[in-house]
Amino acid sequence: MFNKLRKIVKIVMPFPYVLTLVRYSEIGTKGDNRSFFEELLARNIMAKLNEFGIEAKIDIEQTRLIIESEVDISPILSTVFGISSFSVAERVNTNPEKIEEKISSIRIKGTFRVSVNRRYKEFPYNSQDYSSKLGEIILNNNPEAKVDLHHYDVNIGVDIGRDYTYIYTKSQEGPGGIPVRTQGRGVVLISGGIDSPVAAYMMLKRGMEISLIHYFQSSRLLEKVFRNKELLEKFSPYPIEIKIMDHRKLLGPTVLKLRERGEEKWTCIFCKRIMYEEAQKYAEEIGAKAIVTGENLGQVASQTLDNLNTIEEKIKIPVFRPLIGFDKIEIERMSEKIGAFDIFLSIPSSCDCYFLPPRPRTRSKIEDLKIIENDMWSEN
Numbered sequence: 001m002f003n004k005l006r007k008i009v010k011i012v013m014p015f016p017y018v019l020t021l022v023r024y025s026e027i028g029t030k031g032d033n034r035s036f037f038e039e040l041l042a043r044n045i046m047a048k049l050n051e052f053g054i055e056a057k058i059d060i061e062q063t064r065l066i067i068e069s070e071v072d073i074s075p076i077l078s079t080v081f082g083i084s085s086f087s088v089a090e091r092v093n094t095n096p097e098k099i100e101e102k103i104s105s106i107r108i109k110g111t112f113r114v115s116v117n118r119r120y121k122e123f124p125y126n127s128q129d130y131s132s133k134l135g136e137i138i139l140n141n142n143p144e145a146k147v148d149l150h151h152y153d154v155n156i157g158v159d160i161g162r163d164y165t166y167i168y169t170k171s172q173e174g175p176g177g178i179p180v181r182t183q184g185r186g187v188v189l190i191s192g193g194i195d196s197p198v199a200a201y202m203m204l205k206r207g208m209e210i211s212l213i214h215y216f217q218s219s220r221l222l223e224k225v226f227r228n229k230e231l232l233e234k235f236s237p238y239p240i241e242i243k244i245m246d247h248r249k250l251l252g253p254t255v256l257k258l259r260e261r262g263e264e265k266w267t268c269i270f271c272k273r274i275m276y277e278e279a280q281k282y283a284e285e286i287g288a289k290a291i292v293t294g295e296n297l298g299q300v301a302s303q304t305l306d307n308l309n310t311i312e313e314k315i316k317i318p319v320f321r322p323l324i325g326f327d328k329i330e331i332e333r334m335s336e337k338i339g340a341f342d343i344f345l346s347i348p349s350s351c352d353c354y355f356l357p358p359r360p361r362t363r364s365k366i367e368d369l370k371i372i373e374n375d376m377w378s379e380n
Contacts, residue, residue: 019091020077024082036182044237047237048076049073081207082174084176085172090102092164110146113156114132116130116134122162187283188211191214191224192220192222192225197231200292213245215247216244220347223347229242266364273310295321296324296325296327307362
C-alpha cells in the first residue's frame with residue numbers, strides 16, 4: 001500500500017517550492033496500524049490540495065510527513081484532522097557539518113532558543129547537547145542575540161531524521177484528531193442550529209466520514225443547513241452528502257393520530273423516533289454504521305435520560321452524542337471556534353416546527369409509548 005501511495009502523490013515539482021514538515025501525535029500510538037493512518041493522512045492532505053488545484057508531493061519519513069508544494073499550504077493544513085502541528089522548513093542532509101553550516105547562516109536579533117528533536121537515534125549528539133552546540137554557533141555569529149529558554153522571540157527548530165534534517169523558525173498548530181475515513185461513516189442529523197454542526201465536527205475529528213440528513217421545516221433553516229454543510233466540508237477531505245426529507249409529511253399523520261387521542265404531549269418523542277428511524281434507513285442505504293446527533297443531556301424536553309432511552313429503542317446501530325455532557329456555553333464557544341455560530345446568527349431564528357406541543361412530555365416509558373402506538377395504528 002505504501003508503494004501505491006508513493007505513486008499517487010509523488011510528482012515532479014516545479015522550482016522553487018515550499019517545503020512543509022508535518023507532525024502528528026495520536027497516530028504515533030497506533031502501533032502496527034500506524035502506517036495505515038499515515039498513508040490515509042497523506043491521502044487526505046492530497047485530496048484537500050487537489051480541491052484547490054495545488055500541485056504537491058508527499059513523503060513519509062520516520063513519523064513525519066514532508067510536503068513539497070508550489071505555494072504555502074499552511075491555511076489548508078490547519079483544517080486537516082490528524083495533524084498536530086506543522087512548519088515551513090529548510091532541508092539539509094543529516095550531517096553535523098551541513099546542519100551547522102546552515103545554522104551559521106541564520107541572522108537574528110533579540111532572544112532565541114534552539115530546540116533539537118533527534119528522531120535519528122544514531123546521530124552522534126543527543127538533543128540537549130546539540131541544542132547547546134548550535135546555540136553557541138548562533139551567538140558567535142549574532143553578537144546582539146541572547147539565549148532565553150522561556151521568554152524567547154524566536155524558537156529555532158532542528159528536526160533530525162535519518163537522511164534529512166529540517167530547520168525552521170515557526171510552528172503552527174493543526175486541528176489534531178485522527179484522519180477522516182479511519183473510523184467508517186456515520187449519518188448526522190443536521191439542523192440550522194449550533195449543536196449539530198459542532199457534533200459533526202467532533203466526529204470528523206475522530207476520523208468518521210459523515211453524511212447528513214435534514215428534516216425540512218422552512219427555507220431559512222435550509223439555507224443555514226447548507227451553509228453548515230459547506231463549513232463542515234472545510235474540515236472534510238471529501239464532499240459531504242446530504243439527504244433532505246419533508247418534516248411535515250413525515251410527522252403529520254402521527255401528529256393527527258396523537259391529537260385525536262389527546263396525547264399531543266408525546267409529539268416530540270414520536271418525532272425523534274421517526275427521525276432516528278429514517279436516519280437508520282439512510283445509514284443502511286449508504287453503508288454507514290452509526291447515527292450522530294447534537295443532543296446533550298437535559299437541554300430540551302426530548303433530551304432527558306428517560307426520553308433518550310425511549311427515542312432510540314428501535315435503533316439497531318450505535319447513536320453517538322458527542323455533546324452529551326457539554327453545557328450550552330461550552331457548545332457556543334466551540335461553534336464560535338469553527339464558524340458555526342456566525343451561521344446561526346446570520347438569519348433570524350425562531351421555532352419553525354409546525355407540531356411543537358405546548359407542554360411536551362419530559363419523562364416517558366417505552367411501555368406507555370407502546371400502548372399509545374398500538375392504539376393509534378390498530379384496526380378500528
